[in-house]
Amino acid sequence: MKQTIIYLLLTAVSLASYGQRKTYWQQDVDYTMDIDVNEKTYQYDGKMKLKYGNNSGQELSKVYFHLYFNAFQPGSMMDERLKNISDPDARMVTKKVIDGISKSESRIAELKPEQIGFQKIKSVKYNGQAVSFKEDGTILEVSLPSSIKDGATVEFDLEWQAQVPEQIRRSGRNSKEGVAFSMTQWYPKMAHFDEFGWHLDEYVGREFIAPFGDFDVTIHINKDYVIGSSGKLQNPSEVKGYVSKPKLKLNKNKASWHYKAKNIHDFAWAADPKFVVDSAKSKGGVQVYTVYLPTDGTIVSNWKQALGLATEFFDFTGQHFGAYPWETYTIVQGGDGGMEYGTVTLITGGRNLKSLVGVIYHEAAHSWYQHLFGINETVDEWMDEGFTSYIEELALTELFVRPQAKALNPIGAAYLAYYRLANSKVEEPMSLLADYYNTNFAYSNEAYNKGAVLAEQLGYIIGKENLQKTFLKFYDLWKFKHPTPNDFKRVAEDVSGINLKWYFNLFINTTRKIDYAVGNVTGTGIEVVNKSNLAMPIDLLVEYQDGTKELFYIPLREMRADKPAEGFDIYNGVKRTVLTDWFWTQPTYVVPVSKAVKSVEIDPTKRLADVDQEDNKKTL
Structure with missing residues (x-):
């Protein structure tokens, strides 16, 4: 946590002019x-020693931990959610035909005692003193004999026994691809406490938030196993897979794997005796590891090519969104899809x-959104997944597809998915708590696609160069902290000089849609509706009959400023005319022209998320 404190001191002077909250604080955690x-x-x-620093400005008489494995038990909230949502996650259910009707049944409900997950707490000590605690679903409540004073650092010692559940969601054993251990959400994790209070979300299915901290983790496991993990391996010569001839120090036929990581907020690992390890370093110095099952020649070839492309990704993303600050990143085969954790x-x-x-690009992009910026994924899921999806698509276009002509809108697929959502009649506000969507369809498209659209469309509003500057300035101000969407909005406003309250409020908190049309075109004016x-x-x-073109820019009154000219090739040599601002209370606007018009098009870059574009272009 010393790095965070130094960073806060060094940047304190510059933060005020860019909207950093002056009263910002965050708790400290260090795990051994x-x-x-x-x-x-x-x-x-498991045994844990946790140092906990209280910087909240108030005393704490209780603390809480997450026990995520407890979700994988019949009757849990996760189990009940699977039984009652209309479109459950296909990975978490089995399909059965009952009386000729196909039904989905929760896989968790079918788990036997030896298959469930659990974390059973044996003891909790507070500064060496045994304290009382209560397990309630996936939350552990610890009552303290004396409050944690503001500014104090205290120690907790926990001992627990855990059983790894069958692989159902993120965590588990024996995945469909044959990975023995996927160890995520596997330890009692200190709950997050911030200006909004304690974040005590039951593990129902969505994602997480936690305080930043340092991790020192030692894992004793059968000597034949290979581990891929968060953090940096401290003893590669003493374990299998990382050097050609390791000198194993065995304890009852076990090897000990020792990892350390600084300034992360979750720690994950996976283990299998068949894992192989490969690595390469990016130009920026990030050591990237791949840990996977060499099932066949095609799989091995794909993973080797992906390793090179992953190192390029860290250089690309570092240039556009800020430098990756950790030494290593590890890509491990495991789980049931893809899920991000600290440096892994x-x-x-x-x-x-x-x-x-x-x-790989999507999960690695989460190193920025959500692991470098500790975004609350239970509350602001669209900022986490949406901005990550945005980075993923930019990187795929640049590094994998490598097109000769770059698309005007690089995330066109996300726009199309958003249009399907907007016209589906099941869209809900993007600000809804992640677990509370009525359908997985709505959640996925809100978080991943509409969130990405918000980012690209922001570039349409403030200008693509200002968008780039916003991401980099946001990095400077908010790395290793827990920003909110409003913090990002404030940075965008400061960079661009444009008021954005209307955009963030309406696009995030409502299901209102954008729909413009080219109306009547006369010899003196073009109606926009x-x-x-x-x-x-x-x-x-506008293209005129004489072959010349003119780009008319109509700002919105609420913006209180104009977008600068943008350097798209389609606008090269085109006259740009800035018109009087348009009121949101006014349904039509007439653009004055003095020459005969040949064609008119609203936003040829396709960054305006207009749900019906059939009437956005008119040719005379």
């Missing part, structure tokens, strides 16, 4: 864990090359 794994029973014994991801590996690279209830600035490209 010792884990003894029984690979035959899929159980382990677990992904399924039996994919074609494009799919493998795509999921707002058919919707969400007003936007308009770029209108």
Whole structure:
């Protein structure tokens, strides 16, 4: 945590002019864990020493931990959610035909006692004193004999026994691809406490938030196993897979794997005796590891190609979104899809090359959104997944597809998915808590696609160069902290000089849609019509009968400033005319012209998320 404190001191002077909250604070956590794994029973014994620093400005009489494995038990909230949501996650259910009707049944409900997950707390000590605690679903409540004073650092010692559940969601044993251990959400994790209070979300299915901290983790496991993990391996010469001839220091036929990581907020690992390890270094100095099952020649070839493309990704993303600040990043085969953790991801590996690279890029992009910026994924899921999807698509276009002519809108696929959502009649506000969506369809498209659209469309509003500057300035101000969407908005406003309250409020908190049309065209004017209830600035490209072109820019009154000219090739040599601002209370606007018009088009870059573009262009 010393790095965070130094960073805060060094940047304090510059923050005020860019909207940093002056009263910002965050808690400190430092974990030291010792884990003894029984690979035959899929159980382990854990010991943890946790240093907890209270910087909140108030005393704390209780603390809370997450016990995520407890979700994988019949009757849990996760189990009940699977039984009652209309479109459950296909990975978490089995399909059965009952009385001729196909039904989905929760896989968790079918787990036997030896298959469930659990974390059973044996003891909790507070500054060396045994204290009372209560397990309630996936939350552990610890009552303290004396409050934690503001500014104090205290110690907790926990001992627990855990059983790794069958692989159902993120965590688990014996994945479909044959990975023995996917160890995510596997330890009692200190709950997050911030200006909004304690974040005590039951583990129902969505994602996480936690305080930043340092991790020192030792894992004792059968000597034949290879581990891929968060952090940096401290003893590669004493374990299998990382050097050609390791000198194993065995303890009852076990090897001890020792990892350290600084300034991360979650720690994950996976283990299998068949894992192989490969590595390469990016130009920027990031050591990237791949840990996977060499199932066949095609799989091995895909993973080797993906490793090179992954190192390029860290250089590309570092240039556009800020430098990756840790020494290592590890890509491990495991889990049931793809999921990000501190300096590591677990992904399924039996994919074609494009799919493998795509999921690696997505999960690696989470190193920024959500691991460098500790975004609350339970509350602001669209900022986490949406901005990550945005980075993923930019990187795929640049590094994997490598087109000769760059697309005007590089995330066109996300726009199309958003249009399907907007016209589906099941869209809900993007600000909804992640677990509370009525459908997985709505959640996925809100978080991943509409969130990405928000980012690209922001570039349409403030200008693509200002968008780039916003991401980099946001990095400077908010790395290793827990920003909110409003913090990002404030940076964008400071960079661009444009007021954005209307955009963030309406696009995030409502299901209003954008829908413009080209209306009547006469010899003196072009009518532009707002058919919707969400007003936007308009770029209108006009081609005249004499072959010349003119780009009319109509700012929105609420912006209180104009977008600068943008350097798209289609606008080269085109006269740009800035018109009087448009009121959101006014449904039509007439653009004055003095020459005969040949064609008119609203936003030829396709960054305006207009849900019906059939009437956005008119040729006379």
